[in-house]
Amino acid sequence: MMEKAILDAAEKNRKFRQVIVEPSRFTALHDSTFQELLEKQTPFAKCIAKAIAENKLYKAALREPLRVKKFQRIAGQFLDHVREDTDDAAHVLTMKLNARLGLAKYELICDIIKSRVPREINIDLIRNDEPVELASKSRIVRSLQEEITLKVYSRSDRLLKGLTTNQLKQSIMHILTSWSKS
Amino acid sequence: MRRSDVSLLLLLFHLNDGAIKGRKRIQKLVFLLKKQSGIPFGFDFKPYFYGPYSEGLADTIQLFTSIGLLKERVVALDSGFAQYSYTLTPEAKKLITKSKIRVPRNFRKEVTVLSKMGTNELVRASKRIISDTSYLTPGNSPTRLTTT
Numbered sequence: 001m002m003e004k005a006i007l008d009a010a011e012k013n014r015k016f017r018q019v020i021v022e023p024s025r026f027t028a029l030h031d032s033t034f035q036e037l038l039e040k041q042t043p044f045a046k047c048i049a050k051a052i053a054e055n056k057l058y059k060a061a062l063r064e065p066l067r068v069k070k071f072q073r074i075a076g077q078f079l080d081h082v083r084e085d086t087d088d089a090a091h092v093l094t095m096k097l098n099a100r101l102g103l104a105k106y107e108l109i110c111d112i113i114k115s116r117v118p119r120e121i122n123i124d125l126i127r128n129d130e131p132v133e134l135a136s137k138s139r140i141v142r143s144l145q146e147e148i149t150l151k152v153y154s155r156s157d158r159l160l161k162g163l164t165t166n167q168l169k170q171s172i173m174h175i176l177t178s179w180s181k182s
Numbered sequence: 183m184r185r186s187d188v189s190l191l192l193l194l195f196h197l198n199d200g201a202i203k204g205r206k207r208i209q210k211l212v213f214l215l216k217k218q219s220g221i222p223f224g225f226d227f228k229p230y231f232y233g234p235y236s237e238g239l240a241d242t243i244q245l246f247t248s249i250g251l252l253k254e255r256v257v258a259l260d261s262g263f264a265q266y267s268y269t270l271t272p273e274a275k276k277l278i279t280k281s282k283i284r285v286p287r288n289f290r291k292e293v294t295v296l297s298k299m300g301t302n303e304l305v306r307a308s309k310r311i312i313s314d315t316s317y318l319t320p321g322n323s324p325t326r327l328t329t330t
Binding site: 066067068069072073074075076077079080082083114117119132133135136137142145146147148 | 186187188189192238240241242244245247248249250251254256258259263264271273274276277280281283
């Protein structure tokens with residue numbers, strides 16, 4: 001939520017953007033001053049800043065493991081995008097999903113979450129002049145699998161009532177099938 | 183627009199009868215296809231102790247496993263290494279069949295040639311190329327090991 005409010009404000013206000021990108025100015029802010037600053041920006045940013053303060057957060061609308069079994073015709077271009085920049089892929093999906101459903105910008109927010117799995121851990125024990133990999137010693141390490149989850153959040157309850165999970169999934173499926181970065 | 187790395191990589195597995203044994207083998211196959219055969223993979227490679235290695239490629243294999251395009255099998259070897267094998271899932275096979283991937287002209291031929299080579303042979307060939315192409319510049323030296 002906060003991220004989208006910041007993006008919206010930064011898109012329309014150059015001065016605000018400068019505060020965000022300059023580390024010294026950004027770190028000089030604290031919670032309440034940042035909140036106040038955000039409330040002085042676009043109507044959307046103001047609304048989100050207030051909602052966060054009042055603990056009126058977006059509602060979870062969908063949580064689905066991102067697997068080809070569920071999203072069968074996923075485009076290679078989408079996977080390339082996720083690989084290169086997961087956050088940007090989620091942002092583009094957010095924009096496309098709202099547009100496809102005829103909703104205002106950021107009525108729905110998409111997130112792509114990757115669980116972290118260590119790629120390779122070498123332990124000190126040396127064999128044949130090479131370090132030994134922990135995965136060769138531990139079944140637990142060998143069985144760790146990365147999971148990617150697609151989450152969709154909705155700004156209003158009313159929207160959730162009018163939109164079935166199936167409609168949401170179908171729309172996402174359509175977008176993922178014919179993916180383009182913009 | 184460059185071809186999708188994802189499509190090319192899926193095709194590589196497909197042309198290897200749907201399975202490749204060993205992370206090291208995948209790395210060297212892709213490297214040789216890119217540098218020796220001119221297949222337009224976008225992955226960047228750096229020199230490591232077992233020859234060229236691409237973090238981007240390793241991440242992509244991880245992504246394929248996570249979303250269910252590849253099935254990963256890990257076996258602990260007596261040598262102290264873990265061997266990772268990857269097999270295309272039925273969903274990935276369907277995706278390859280359905281999607282119209284444009285196959286680079288010499289791709290099939292080059293994959294057939296490289297697939298007949300053992301992993302050690304691939305490592306040697308990759309190391310020859312990487313040393314010829316002056317990758318070993320200051321700040322670009324081998325810093326870690328890759329495993330099978």
